[in-house]
Amino acid sequence: MAEKKSKKKxxxxxxxxxxxxxxxxxxxxxxxxxxxxxxxxxxxxxxxMCQLDMQTIKQLKVELARVKTDYVNASASxxxxxxxxxxxxxxxxxxxxxxxxxxxxxxxxxx
Numbered sequence: 001m002a003e004k005k006s007k008k009k010x011x012x013x014x015x016x017x018x019x020x021x022x023x024x025x026x027x028x029x030x031x032x033x034x035x036x037x038x039x040x041x042x043x044x045x046x047x048x049m050c051q052l053d054m055q056t057i058k059q060l061k062v063e064l065a066r067v068k069t070d071y072v073n074a075s076a077s078x079x080x081x082x083x084x085x086x087x088x089x090x091x092x093x094x095x096x097x098x099x100x101x102x103x104x105x106x107x108x109x110x111x
Contacts, residue, residue, distance in 0.1 A: 084100075
């Protein structure tokens with residue numbers, strides 16, 4: 001029982017003081033450890049860049065939707081003005097004596 005406590009105590013002590021991995025192992029595999037460290041750093045950097053790009057894409061999609069709405073509104077307004085102007089010119093060229101009403105149409109009801 002005393003051996004188990006001393007082994008646990010030695011295990012935790014070796015972790016706290018950095019003696020868990022012998023220096024010979026660190027020296028032997030320093031290249032591999034550096035390569036693994038660089039791999040993880042690259043992975044984290046790539047994930048961060050992807051998240052930034054996804055946020056940018058989301059913002060651009062919202063802006064695109066707004067611009068499309070503005071385009072449709074402007075296009076509808078433009079085409080309605082063109083049609084009205086063309087109709088005025090056509091009526092004036094045919095000398096029909098018609099003019100556009102000043103008040104909006106209203107419904108006639110019978111009694």
